[in-house]
Amino acid sequence: MISFLSHLVNGLSLGSVYAIIALGYSMVYGIAKMLNFAHGDVIMVGAYISFCASQYWGLSPLVSVLCAMVVCTVLGIIIERLAYKPLRQAGSLAVLITAIGVSYLLQNLALLIWGANPKVFSSVIGFEGFTVFDGQLKITGEVVVTVITCVAVMLLLTWFTGKTRTGRAIRAVSEDKGAAQLMGINVNFSISLTFAIGSFLAAIAGVLLCSSYNTLMPTTGSMPGIKAFTAAVFGGIGSIPGAMLGGILLGLIEIFGRAYISTELADAIVFAVLIIILLVKPSGLLGKNVQEKV
């Protein structure tokens, strides 16, 4: 029973990280209609920046996280400007290949700068956590902070896209670029802002992920990135609560699959979920079905 609960807690924590990444993925996919492969690698960059800031420059953990956020936000905007903006009118194949290129570029730059050896990432969270059930089940500070951050991010984003002018502009652009432009919305600004928000969230996710797992490599971000996309599809792409629900469910599936089915096949199980969802309900759990018009 206790081991089940501890898997549940771990699953919730991993799922919350997936959810934060998936929120960024989902927003970018919604507005730019592109699969931003590089999103996972922005996570990795965020974690490295935070690592460098606290280890080499001796900054406090909180400041190092702020550094990571700023760098990733700027990085997201730069990537969008240089690589994706020229391809707004191009076919999806070209955009996808470019995104893969950007992902590889980031990974290999990180490889050149920081080397292939894994870095030991010390947790940025000072809070010790607590134990329940007479000390049998330990809930670490990382888990608490991750879950709270995830819920807070989701609530903030829901408020932002629902209530503020800029947020509503982003939603309008995702629905219909041309019509939004005619209504006087600055489409390019909205898209840049979405990339900035997505990358900002990626930085948070990167720091939280590495705080829980303590290792950092140039390839750290690629798998969580792809899984977060799976989560976004699972919950329904474009839907904010959907991304959160999908992320948490996927985290639980992965941890329980690893614990009760097979360690080697955990990734395969997660991807099998993606395939089944896409076949049975391509719009995801909370997504809306969009009819294709000729």
Place this chain on the structure above:
Amino acid sequence: MSKKWKKYGSYALPFALVIVGFIVSEILIAGGNMSRSLKGQLIPICAYIVMALSLNLVVGFSGELSLGHAGFMSVGAFSGAIVSGWLLNGAGMENETLRLIIALVTGGVFAGITGVLIGIPVLRLRGDYLAIVTLAFGEIIRNVLNCLYFSVNDRKLLVGFNNANLPGTILVNGPQGAVKVAKIATFEVGFALVLFTLLVIMNLVRSRSGRAIMAIRDNRIAAEASGLNVTKYKMMAFVTSAVLAGMAGALYGLSFSTFAAAKFKFDTSINILVFVVLGGIGNIPGSIIAAAVLTILPEQLRAFSDYRMLAYAVVLILMMLITNNAKLKGFVMTIRENRKKNKVSAAVTAAQTKGGEQA
């Protein structure tokens, strides 16, 4: 001239390219002028050319981005190695060339079956979703292969899933991959495989089915409205590509004494995609040249090996930005139109002078 070139020349060019490459390498080998490292690269080059050509069929002619191509390669490599090992240890077949050919065919068949199984769900999807699902399948294949164990015991082929304790000669040992593989792949058979691939792809692309595949790529809805069975033609391209990739995988696998599933990870799929993109999407001679050059170059430029993947990434991005640049496209179009106009005006003047002479 131009019409005839369109009909025969563009068909013959890739064959000529491959045959010349083969003859040059054979002459270099016979004269002892080929370095050892380059000699060792000949079979992988053949395998990668086949991989690039087969991926080009999906990406270039069918217009779908498949990111799991290395998965088919690994299915082919493992089934090829298992069959070759079983034929040697179980059935006692000594003839290496025959074993290699049987291994290639088996690799192709198993990869084709995998292609059908994957194609049924995948080809219902479109664009980005299709790409991510092919990626997912590639990872699933790798994960499953890591759990498989095969051995030959007393003429029987034994299979274990997550069970390493098999009696007899071990052929596939879980995460270690295929072990004690007889290195029976030869450059000559590799060359024959490249020719076979070219024959299949060139004829498919130029057939009625090939035109249907390209019509679906250009406009799926219009093609469907014209009565084309979209799923059937997409499946045709996808499975053909999988079969060829499986054969390439078998060839590749049988050139190593041991190989693991980790050799065929996502990076390998991306490498092959780089060959296709750099050679030109939908361009067959381009794929051949890019695959050959990009397999040889990194070995010769060992000093820059750290920068290789970086360069690949930059190549992918720049190629896409340049080929999709509206200004550049317009520029190329005007040049082409001017050339056409010049040709037409030249023809008109020629006709006029001819007419003048007759009068």
